[in-house]
Amino acid sequence: MTGWVKVAGLGPGDAAMVTDQVRAALDAATDVVGYIPYVARVTERPGLTLHPSDNRVELDRANHALDMAAAGRRVVVVSSGDPGVFAMAAALFEALEDRPAPEAFDIEILPGITAMLAAAARLGAPLGHDFCAINLSDNLKPWALIEKRLRLAAQGGFAMAFYNPRAASRPGRFEEVLKILRQELADDVLISFARAVTTPEERLLTVRLDEATADMADMRTMVIVGNADTRQVGRWIYSPRRAE
Amino acid sequence: MTGWVKVAGLGPGDAAMVTDQVRAALDAATDVVGYIPYVARVTERPGLTLHPSDNRVELDRANHALDMAAAGRRVVVVSSGDPGVFAMAAALFEALEDRPAPEAFDIEILPGITAMLAAAARLGAPLGHDFCAINLSDNLKPWALIEKRLRLAAQGGFAMAFYNPRAASRPGRFEEVLKILRQELADDVLISFARAVTTPEERLLTVRLDEATADMADMRTMVIVGNADTRQVGRWIYSPRRAE
Numbered sequence: 001m002t003g004w005v006k007v008a009g010l011g012p013g014d015a016a017m018v019t020d021q022v023r024a025a026l027d028a029a030t031d032v033v034g035y036i037p038y039v040a041r042v043t044e045r046p047g048l049t050l051h052p053s054d055n056r057v058e059l060d061r062a063n064h065a066l067d068m069a070a071a072g073r074r075v076v077v078v079s080s081g082d083p084g085v086f087a088m089a090a091a092l093f094e095a096l097e098d099r100p101a102p103e104a105f106d107i108e109i110l111p112g113i114t115a116m117l118a119a120a121a122r123l124g125a126p127l128g129h130d131f132c133a134i135n136l137s138d139n140l141k142p143w144a145l146i147e148k149r150l151r152l153a154a155q156g157g158f159a160m161a162f163y164n165p166r167a168a169s170r171p172g173r174f175e176e177v178l179k180i181l182r183q184e185l186a187d188d189v190l191i192s193f194a195r196a197v198t199t200p201e202e203r204l205l206t207v208r209l210d211e212a213t214a215d216m217a218d219m220r221t222m223v224i225v226g227n228a229d230t231r232q233v234g235r236w237i238y239s240p241r242r243a244e
Numbered sequence: 245m246t247g248w249v250k251v252a253g254l255g256p257g258d259a260a261m262v263t264d265q266v267r268a269a270l271d272a273a274t275d276v277v278g279y280i281p282y283v284a285r286v287t288e289r290p291g292l293t294l295h296p297s298d299n300r301v302e303l304d305r306a307n308h309a310l311d312m313a314a315a316g317r318r319v320v321v322v323s324s325g326d327p328g329v330f331a332m333a334a335a336l337f338e339a340l341e342d343r344p345a346p347e348a349f350d351i352e353i354l355p356g357i358t359a360m361l362a363a364a365a366r367l368g369a370p371l372g373h374d375f376c377a378i379n380l381s382d383n384l385k386p387w388a389l390i391e392k393r394l395r396l397a398a399q400g401g402f403a404m405a406f407y408n409p410r411a412a413s414r415p416g417r418f419e420e421v422l423k424i425l426r427q428e429l430a431d432d433v434l435i436s437f438a439r440a441v442t443t444p445e446e447r448l449l450t451v452r453l454d455e456a457t458a459d460m461a462d463m464r465t466m467v468i469v470g471n472a473d474t475r476q477v478g479r480w481i482y483s484p485r486r487a488e
Contacts, residue, residue, distance in 0.1 A: 016268070019357065021260040058485075082357075084364045086485075090372030093482035102478035109365035111357045113263065113326075120328045121353035128334025130393055132376045132402060141487040145401070149374055152400040156393045158376060234346035238337035241302075241330075243385040 001104050003069035007089045009082040009112015010041055014198035017113045025076050033065050034078035062095035082114035086135045086163045116161035119194035119222040124236030126224045131159040137167035154184035162223040175214040190226040193217055206237050245348050247313035251333045253326040253356015254285055258442035261357045269320050277309050278322035306339035326358035330379045330407045360405035363438035363466040368480030370468045375403040381411035398428035403483055406467040419458040434470040437461055450481050
């Protein structure tokens with residue numbers, strides 16, 4: 001097989017946060033597949049075919065990429081942020097599992113700046129101590145598992161980064177998340193809402209947990225919950241390295 | 245104040261994983277401070293003073309950077325990986341807390357590709373489902389807290405990424421980590437040891453938890469523990485997006 005698939009992270013939005021490695025892959029590609037708004041971030045050029053697709057068709061997209069690679073094409077699957085964090089890399093390997101000869105494929109995962117770390121950098125250093133990353137979407141896992149993880153993470157004193165805070169199947173789920181957190185954590189724990197970080201639409205908001213409301217998050221928002229020691233210094237939020 | 249401090253992530257080692265944003269900061273700097281091996285990754289040029297320092301002097305280094313910024317210098321504090329993950333960003337804000345006018349400082353945190361995501365990309369997508377990042381060093385937190393977090397993360401079905409697996413104050417601690425994990429998780433859970441990823445010394449090893457030994461990790465190793473569904477496809481390790 002002379003074709004290949006590279007699953008590449010485009011970072012949070014700012015072109016200055018794309019790595020050379022990812023740019024080189026895009027320069028060498030014949031085809032780019034991905035979710036419509038992410039493919040829109042790739043510069044068009046002769047010899048490059050863009051294949052934008054809708055949300056929630058991750059497996060179709062992965063199979064399309066594998067089929068094109070098997071036909072000799074050089075394919076970049078683009079994700080926002082990092083492809084390994086709630087993005088296309090896992091979907092590609094799920095598709096690969098159904099192929100008779102997975103070893104025949106030339107695959108590479110190219111990391112990017114994931115949303116939680118871009119958000120953390122804009123806020124300060126809220127993830128400077130032990131933390132968990134949780135996808136709040138209940139499309140692919142039961143709500144009870146999300147609730148269990150929220151409670152255990154809170155009991156462990158982990159800071160938490162939430163992806164897809166408003167993607168749950170029912171509106172009102174994020175309100176439940178806040179309720180669970182309030183049962184497990186002190187009222188004055190800091191919670192940050194970082195929307196569309198590094199883009200012109202960026203908006204940062206940090207409040208106490210007892211002041212947080214569900215409408216502070218939308219689909220473009222990363223939510224970061226501090227631990228008991230997370231604090232403000234000037235306009236910054238950070239979690240000290242030390243803990244008792 | 246005309247000086248500034250930017251805390252920048254150099255990524256895991258490969259120069260192709262440094263962002264343009266970080267390179268631009270280094271080009272504009274008058275001074276670079278950081279741990280000796282990280283400063284060694286910065287290209288020397290006229291007008292740039294390098295200030296390498298030893299390990300475990302993070303607060304001194306942060307104060308040095310703030311003092312130089314107050315004197316009008318343009319200072320980049322370099323971290324390996326991402327500065328917000330068990331690195332210099334939190335230390336800088338700790339130092340900033342002791343300053344009478346923290347708002348007077350011009351500070352920016354520039355994210356990088358953190359070690360766990362570089363390691364995950366080389367392995368496949370082991371962090372493609374909910375996960376925790378835990379610093380196993382007990383320099384700044386009690387061992388009992390690390391043990392508690394390991395148990396809760398395991399009980400929550402989180403994948404786990406361990407930084408500093410061999411940094412604990414006593415040799416033998418990582419052996420204890422493996423023992424705790426074996427008490428909480430099934431024998432066939434996959435554990436990956438990713439050493440010096442993206443450098444010429446890179447070495448990847450994945451075994452079952454009951455086959456893991458402490459000598460598989462050293463100070464340059466990221467350890468990634470899968471969840472109950474983490475599996476192999478070809479030479480890749482990945483965690484499916486779906487969970488029950």
